[in-house]
Amino acid sequence: MRKLICFFLMLLLILPVFAGGKKEKAVEGPTVIKVWFHSGKGEEREVLDAQVKEFNSMQNEVRVDPVRLPEGSYNEQVSAATLSGDLPDLLDFDGPNLYNYAWAGHLIPLDPYISEELKNDLLPSILQQGTYGGKIYALGTFDSGLAIWGNREYLEKAGVRIPNGIDDPWDFKEFKEALEKLQALPETEYVIDFKLNYGQGEWYTYGFSPIIQSFGGDLIDRSDYQSAGGVLNGPEAVKAMEWFQSLFEEGYSIIRPPGDDDFYGKKIAALSWVGHWMWQPHRNGLGDNLVLIPMPKLGDRAVTGMGSWCWGITSQSKNPEAAWKFLSYLMQPSQILFMTNANGAVPSRKSALAKSELYGEGGPLQIFADQLRGGVAVPRPITPAYPTITQAFAEAVQNIITGGNVKEELDKAVQKIDQDIKDNEGYPIPE
Amino acid sequence: MSDQTTQKGTVLKGRNTLQAHKKKEAVAAWLFSAPALTLLLVFLIVPFILAFYFSLTNQRLIPNPNLPTRIIGLTNYIRLLSDSTFHRAILNNFYFAGVVVPVQTSFALGLAMLVNKKLKFKNLFRTIYFSPVVTAMVVVAIVWGFLFNPTDRGFINRLLQSITFGNVQPLEWLHDPKLALPAIMILSIWQGVGFQMIIYLAGLQDIPNELYESARVDGANSWQQFFNVTIPQLRNTTIFVAISTTILAFKLFTQVWVLTQGGPMESTMTTMVLLYRQGFRQLRVGYASAIAVIFFLIVLAVSLIQKLIMKEERAVS
Structure with missing residues (x-):
């Protein structure tokens, strides 16, 4: 008898493991x-x-x-x-x-x-x-926008032209001069906040791949999405990232902003390179001094994210x-x-x-x-290799801004991306 | 003659009942261990076998019927050997364990000795020291994330400034590649030390008082009592604490994932973080499984070596 009780107790303990999988009854009514x-x-x-x-x-x-x-x-x-x-x-x-x-x-x-x-x-x-x-x-149901936010007071004081819209953006030379003029202002500790406090992640790809694209490079060859070679580590991309690196080396931006509000709270930065989601804090912090500046033409064209x-x-x-x-x-x-x-x-x-x-x-x-x-926005690479691309690129950006060799870092990223594409047999597009 | 036969029969019958009894006991033993064994099988052994199988394939997290999973032999393992991120992760794991295990174990022993004294409110102290253990690691990590605020407004930076009279500049803690892992060590030790304390406390209370009495009679001072009575008596406890802390240290994941996700510059990358990132972010289940298998072998080796070095004294009946 005791054995039997024992057995049933045991069964009770085991049962829940195998239970589950009740069948649902079909109910009439709405789908x-x-x-x-x-x-x-x-x-x-x-x-x-x-x-x-x-x-x-x-x-x-x-x-x-x-x-x-x-x-x-x-x-x-x-x-x-x-x-x-x-x-x-x-x-x-x-x-x-x-x-x-x-x-x-x-x-x-x-x-x-x-x-x-x-x-x-x-x-x-x-x-x-x-x-x-x-x-x-x-x-x-919605999209995103990336551009440069500016402090009107600082821009006017430094004598920097504020573009009216996407038809007259800054070109490379004008952007460079704007950085120099704003750096000279006594109010600024540095010029442009790249929101690096967001940390290494999707922001790096979303925010900084437009720089490479504006210079004429890209994250991957979009003709067939088979390789990043010669594109992500091509001369245009290297030039773009070397310029980006120089912004930190020359003090126009800082790698580790102490908080989120250098631009809109402490007002020690004159520009902020960030998306539409900062509208409310920027508006509250700067009021009528807030201006939105379209993405600059660093190379042949201006590019932004979407x-x-x-x-x-x-x-x-x-x-x-x-x-x-x-x-x-x-x-x-x-x-x-x-x-x-x-x-x-x-x-x-x-x-x-x-x-x-x-x-x-x-x-x-x-x-x-x-x-x-108006065609300024470029989608992130339309390929199943995207998780690898964004990870590899974000890693490269992180190492580049902290002083890594630009060409070597981009070569490494290309190698990872190409390996992933090869591993998946080129991600053949289904019929 | 007939007497002899009966005797023989009884002996035989006795042997039979003994065997039957043993058999019954074996059945009961299996029945009683069945629930635990089933769970171990379903949640540990089967997954491990699956992981080993996946590690030999190019299994993707999002399977594509047009590109079926293939067996690719040891490719994942060969690639792991030359993966610099993996090397960094393993090194970080050893660095973390190498610091955390001795420090946390000594702290635990110290705390246990403290709360074992006949103090007022000793139960209050025990509860206070133990409370981080029952707090979820995610909560602990988030709170410490605030404490490690890199500006001069951060609690820890303020504390450092006030005790050094302003000689220490605000440290960037989780944003500084050199400080990020130590910062995570500090919060991990704070969170985990209470658990080891409780185990040591049990060990301390198991030491018979006569040993201390006779030591005192022999003229031993408190230090001599500590090194010659307490420490040797806590041998088995220490082995258990050290091995379990080591394994927990190697499993380091939650606090890193919440606070730094392996950054900055891979300074807090651990094997578990890399495994999660490869498997769930980069969708490479095959590669992640290879990491899991290698990781298992490393942890197994470490625990075996530890056991060999600190031979456990087994009670012999």
Whole structure:
């Protein structure tokens, strides 16, 4: 008898290991779609919550079942879900991570769903970064902008011309002279804050690859995405990075800013090289002294970054139409404005852009929108090799600004990137 | 004659029952260890075998059906040998363990001796020293991140300035390649020392008082008592503490990931951080698995060597 009890106790202990996997009963009623998104900034999350709620209550065909995942490890969790086959119907991606999923067939092309009208209304940058292998895999409700913020008082005192818009940016010589003049001001300890307090990571690629591109180089040869050789370590890229390195060596910028607010709080820097997300703190700190300066023409053309979070429908979804229904709701101009008025990002549709107080005609951040519309913005490399490219480039940038040999560091980055592409047999684009 | 047979029968029967009893005991033993064994199998042994298999392949985190996973032999291992980041990670692990294990162990012993004294509020002190252990490492790391603020407003920089009368300039701690790993050592020791303290405390209370009494009768002072009674009596405790701290030190990940993610300039790169980065950020599960296998062998070797050097005294019954 005691043995029997023992056995059952044992069984009870083991059972939970094998339990689980209950079968779900099919329920009549609305189609339920699972939606994953990153739990971002407070305002962003609140808007999305409100949108899910409104969407669920305004119709009864599709019910959205939202799951918020912490932003810090969002990409890792999505990748792991891919391996275990647990992807939801609809989810959002951090910019260039999208291509890996599209390449491996985990996303469906959205082309059949996108109307001509919607397509013509989207910012070209949204289409560019959402397209892989000739098909559109993702749409964003907002985009990002990168330019130079300036302190008007310092600029005027130093006698530096403030460009009006993207048609008359500084060229290399003018930028150089501006740095020299601003450095001479007694108010500045250094001239330009490159936000290195963000630390080595995606910021380095987003913020500093435009420098290489403006000089005429790039992160990879975009004709076939097979090699970075001769491009990332070519003469233009080396020249660009040597110039960037010299900014730190000659004291125009510092590698370790003590905090975030040298430009807008302590006002010991005259310029800040950073994106649209700093609008609020900059505005609060500098008031009417804040000016937005378009990206300079360091070489033949001015270049800036683009890209933000965007939505894609997975190939595991049994109800892509239902998922699209929710996505197209999010893509309505009014919903886009609802989101961008809250998080301050650039609205992804021209019709929404026109109505935006910040980015519309005459708005304080119009330059960001102009850069995205006017071909100044360049997408980060559209290839599944992107995780390796960004890691290798960020490492090279870190070593270069701390005094490494530019050519050697870029050679190392090229070697890592090319190795990764070779390991994956050139990342053949699916038919 | 008949008497003899019966006797023989009883002996045989006795032997049979003994064997049957042993067999029953074996069954019970297996049954009782079954839950633990199942869990070990599912969460440790199977994953390890899988990791070993993956390490011989080019498995990606995001699988591509058009480009199936292939077995690529020892390529991952050969590449690891020439990966300078991996070398740096291993060196950092040894540096970290080399500092943290002796320092943390001595601190733990010191604290244990302190709270073992007949002090007022001794339970309060025990609780205070133990409280970092029950605090989640992520929380500890974030709080220390604030304390290590690189400006002169940072708590630790202020403290250094006031005790040196302003002779120390604000240190950049987590942003300085030379100071980042030591900064992480400091917070790791602070967080972990309470656990070892409790183990030492148990060890201290196990030492029979007669040993101290006779030592005192022989005229030993407190130092002599400490070196000739306490330390030898704590031998097994010390071995356990040293080995478990070593293994924990090699697993260094959370605090680094929260505070520096391996930077600046790989100065805080550890094997675990590299493994996570390769596997989850760069999607190279095969390569990350190779790191895991090599790492396992290194930790195994270190613990075996430690055990050999500090031969444990086993109680012989």
